[in-house]
Amino acid sequence: MKKNITVALMTIAFILIFKTNGWAQAKKATVIYKDSKAPIENRIKDLLSRMTVEEKVGQISMPLGWPMYTKTANVVEVSEVFKKSLKEEYTGMLWATLRADPWTKKTLSNGLNPELAAKAANSIQKYAIENSRLGIPVLLSEECPHGHMAIGTTVFPTSIGQGSTFNPELIRKMAAVIAEETRLQGGHVGYGPVLDLAREPRWSRVEETYGEDQVLNSKMGEAMVRGFQGESIKSGSNVVATLKHFVAYGAPEGGHNGSSISVGTRSLNQFYLPPFKAAVKAGALSVMTAYNSIDGVPCSSNEELLNNILRKEWGFKGFVVSDLNSISGLMANHHVADNAAEAAAISINAGLDADLSGIGYGKALRDAVKAGKVSIKTLDSAVSRVLRIKFNMGLFENPYVNPETAKLRIRDTEKIQLAKQVALESIILLKNQNKLLPLSKSLKSIAVIGPNADNIYNQLGDYTAPQTEENVVTVLEGIASKLPDAKINYVKGCAIRDTLSSNIDEAVIAAKKSDAVVLVLGGSSARDFKTEYIETGAAKISTSSDKLSDMESGEGFDRATLDLLGDQMKLLKAVVKTGKPVVLVLIKGRPLNLNWAAENVPAIIDAWYPGQQGGTAIADVLFGDYNPAGRLTISVPKSVGQLPVYYNARVPEKHDYLEIDAKPLYTFGYGLSYSEFKYSELQIKKSNNNTIEISFNLKNTSNVDGEEVVQLYSKSKTSTVVMPAKQLKQFRRVALKAGEEQRLVFELKRSDLEIYNNKMKWAVEAGIYSIMVSASADDIRLQGKFELGKEDYLVKEN
Template sequence: MIKYFALGLAVLSATAAGAQQARPLYQNSQAPTEARVQDLLGRMTTAEKVGQLSTLLGWEMYEKAGKRVTTSAAYRKAVDERHIGALWATLRADPWTKKTLLTGLNPTQAAEATNALQKYAVEHTRLHIPLLLAEECPHGHMAIGTTVFPTSIGQSSTWDPALIRRMAAAIATEARVQGAHIGYGPVLDLAREPRWSRVEETYGEDPVLNSRMGVAMVQGFQGASLKSSANIVSTLKHFTAYGVPEGGHNGGSISTGQRELFQSYLPPFRASVKAGAQSIMTAYNSIDGVPCSANPYLLTEVLRQQWGFQGFTVSDLGSISGLVNNHHVAATAPEAAALALNAGLDDDLSGYGYDKELLAAVEQKLVTAEALDRAVGRVLRVKFEMGLFENPYVDPARVAKQVHTPANIQLARQVARESVVLLKNEKDLLPLAKTLQRIAVIGPNADNIYNQLGDYTAPQPESNVVTVLEGIRAKLPAAQVTYVKGCAIRDTASADIAAAVAAAKQAQVAVVVLGGSSARDFKTEYQSTGAATVTAGGQQVSDMEAGEGYDRASLDLLGKQQQLLQAVVATGTPVVVVLIEGRPLNLNWMAAHVPALLDAWYPGQEGGHAVADVLFGDYNPAGRLPISVPKSVGQLPVYYNAKRPTTHDYVEVDAKPLYSFGHGLSYSKFEYTDLLISPVETAGAVRIAVRFKVKNTSARLGDEVPQLYLSDDVSSVVTPVKQLKKFQRLTLRAGEQQEVAFELGAEDLMLLNSRMKWAVEPGSFTVQVGASSEDVRLRGQFTVGHAIEDIAW
């Protein structure tokens, strides 16, 4: 009996061992990631590999019948026949997708939908490969029921990377619990062309500020581990130099030298890659004749060989086929697919740039098996590192407790408050007294929820968004608050300026809320990329004058807004202008005639509360401009860190912006003293310690943002007149003084010399410390005695 029992154990043991051996290595969670990737690649057909590089439009892939959500026939066909590896914007809702609050998915349904999609992919494919689900996440997950934060231009106006990291972590959690794995963002394009439609999506004109914000977003999105149920992959956009198109035309070509490319446009991407970003999106534009989606120098030599990037690259929507249709650098679609993949572009956002065209390229021997495996391996690697093979599903029961939480709503209010920039406050008109009894709230952006949310925003229940009018009424419930819209943003067919004048005459103060709009509507026509189709003088007049595709020829207030403002000012009632906008606009007249100006950009769902907090002194503003405000489009470009020589004035106007980069006022006053600069040089290294003191000399607690700018006094190549290097947002009590300590290193001092090598050159440098790029309070110099050459970058 014992002998037979032992024999039975041996047979069972052998069977178990055989089963263990039969299990594919790629399904072993304990195996090294690279071994799993190679094992899976070895089992895949060419068609399956090509399918993994297709990211299709996701909102077409589910069906909703009442409360029940299932996969669509289109999705099942895409999986069965095309072996797709990813979806994009599955949970997106907006006029382009035609998903509304009724036809789209609430957060719990979203989790159920992504589970259904994953279940089909895992159970109905030969190798059981899960999906990657990418979503738009620039200022909140672009899905129904999520928290809407200020757009990126407002985020950078906080000059508070720690706060933005917290915001990014909240966005990541809201997306991941619904089944998303990738968040498109941050947008790291330098916005040096304010006519361009997508300024609101950027962090402004400066590479250092953009870098700090980009790193904060990457760290917030990705956290400590991508296997966490609260983190997502960060996709950097748009690689590269996309924000300075000629004429402001979205996606247009740009002109820049290689030195400027490396010194200005690439640093935010490099910093974010070094912070661990796992994905990067190519830009639509070309640089020096080479489209970014087929540029091996950028995608392979710079990104991977120089920077050590280990993640995967993805095209912008339709940019691979754009190599044929837009750039005309490929004659056929297979040639375009080959150009992109061979250059180092791994993933196709569209599903029609690679797919059958890439299969044809392989058959025509335009793409090698090795090149295909390289791209597929990069996508699979992320799936393994996120733990999707072991756990592709989410728990719908958790979603309601983690999306649009009270904590996230409060965080949205804090980001909005910190983003508000006080441009002007003549005779301390602000803060307004809470004893006011009669207030007129006037203007097209005073009570329009979508106008204050920006582009890439899902439909919102009205109860989710607090407008400026609602914020003021909530702040002063006993006051008589009279609202008159006055006019639209763009439409000149009708206006009620007379009613606005009457309301202002009866009020103690008039708050006039003007600006722009990126609010999409169902009347607008859209291109296949999602950008709006805009024609001059079109019959349909929406409010939208910014947002993707809405490039401007001027920066003037549109519609009858200027007439409205002038009529209200003419009443003699004190006026405060609140700007809600996506780009710098022409503020010349109001800067000369209105005593108080606030710029709130697109402040998100809590914008009304945030603006009211600032207007009535419950929050002391400290936002700083991340982009210069020009006096005229004729000055453009007018960014602060232009290269020498310094600009000279025009016949009609001087060369300075109306409001400079870094500008922003406070209800407090601050004094800068005791600048101390201490350079220390060692072999191959330099450290410059910069110390100074900042004192709140007022009777009110407030934030200040000390900024350190550096000038290389004499250099072998032309350098900027000044360049931001360090900044810090401080909170100081009334009368409090704090010492600020910054340290500059070789990377802060180096330039790209005539041999295209990074080096620190001997000589003198000037340090400027102050409250903006123009408001310099302290100056000092230091000297570097020894060169540091061939610095790795």
């Protein structure tokens, strides 16, 4: 009997345990957002239902990331700042956690190498997941315009050089490397590409753009997005691309960074919006608003841009983020909001999802919700767009990265070689009188002179982390490697801006005792620890002698002139006066005044900011180991009095001034080669698939292998609205062996010929169209025409 009772009790206990476990499992199963097999939209809905207003606001507030860790020797931990931020603000996003530069005060000694960066990211994730009520991972956004802005990563040429390659596929490969290096260290969002049209060379951020043309910028933007995001952002080696700066940021009045923009609706649609549209269609998942206003409406509170155009017209599925402090700027700079809560309300109601600063939303947004200025539905929409990224990246399941992998795969040999290739393809040969270049490797002596000849930071551009010297090859080092037996006479000569330490006489002596001279001048975006910065990270200009740096370009350094600064012109003229063969190499971030150089210097090379392998690439071009084919993506004016001077200005074409003509010194698309190319046998026809087919022969008529950047321009004879005298439609970088000839075929589709017409609609208009096959915007090699009737239909791409 006792045995039966015991068995019965055990059975009952088993049933109770089974049911209890079942109930527990059932209860656990109701936590849908933690179920990796549940549809993502269901997970988002479930998580939102569990969140407080404070937790939701925390998910879309993004404070500065670099104070969120502490480093002692090789131990990295979360800081008290992060613990406080998570506890009080429910922080769900961070910006520039791994960034290092003078503004962040992170150096080679107190900053993070790739291995420690990965450990820092892991520590932040672990603490956030284990010490928050809902265990939501943190989304880390990083600066990635020409490399991840962190110590130890690969540094590529800045975007103006990337554009000069006219090679989107190469830029896609570069972007994939930047994405991999960022993701391996724990980053999830890469800031880039910058799609602003650079139509104002006085503006300080020209180097961050691809240039003045919307077609080229569109192709480069598409390439960057595909490289960043790959096939899936869940891959573990890809990041979300953030398009900057939405919109029309690159043509501020007077060149003042962040100033208002004078642009009409039609110009906005025809020129400034297309690069963003192309990148969105390529799958971009994040967009950053610009600081400027358009027709009196700040971009960070512009519902027409953010909701109507971006989301409704283009079908954008990602999230919109402010630029740093731009929400607060609605009150402090634009004066369209009376207080912080109102600034937060008009931003989020206009479609701006996330706040880069941590103070634009935060308490201000909570107050706005409490006051009824922002609905829970609007808040949930913004939060869901950020959560969707986290779920799609698989961060709830795999929030951590492998520090050992980061250590091994970042800045490896293959990535360094790619940095060299991008630098090679970006270099532009502006002048080569009497074929001075390439230089002979049998030179017995050579003078290498100038402030940018042996300065690693002046070579790298803005948004670059501190570097160890062995990571960067300067021009001096590159030349020395080509001429191991020659006498190298190096003299700095002068600084970029400072005139107190010039030694021009010594430079002249070096030139006179050398067989040839390479003079390396230009500009600098190199931040230093003497420079002061405003809240947004832009440099604060100082002219006092004790704080004078080389920096004359980069965010915040707008110019009134485009002249070479300091004693550079004195140095240039003195060296040329020696009568020695002089090659001028320009390292810089914006077009500069080259009038005297173009007239008096036999050979000129423009390298922009060529990155860590710039010295090697420049030396390869100087000595003929690489045949240059880079092309200008922004016109070089003769005077600031000509501005604006971009090639695709609307008709009528500009007439000459009293003092000078109206043409730029060098126009868009210009660049020379050591090879010569012949264009012939143009044919234009309507193809069977309702496109316009343009074909022609291209032949390398020289005895040197080379590349030509073929550019296809078009212009309609008449149109319902005023259009440019010519507009780039397509381009292709073509490699031809000496004597080789190829038949090239281009197809013009509907999108190539659409204009924003007098009805404010996109349309292909009937009429006669001119076709110009060119080597630059003003070097037309072949011309032809075709006609479209009202009944003609061109294929509309998906």
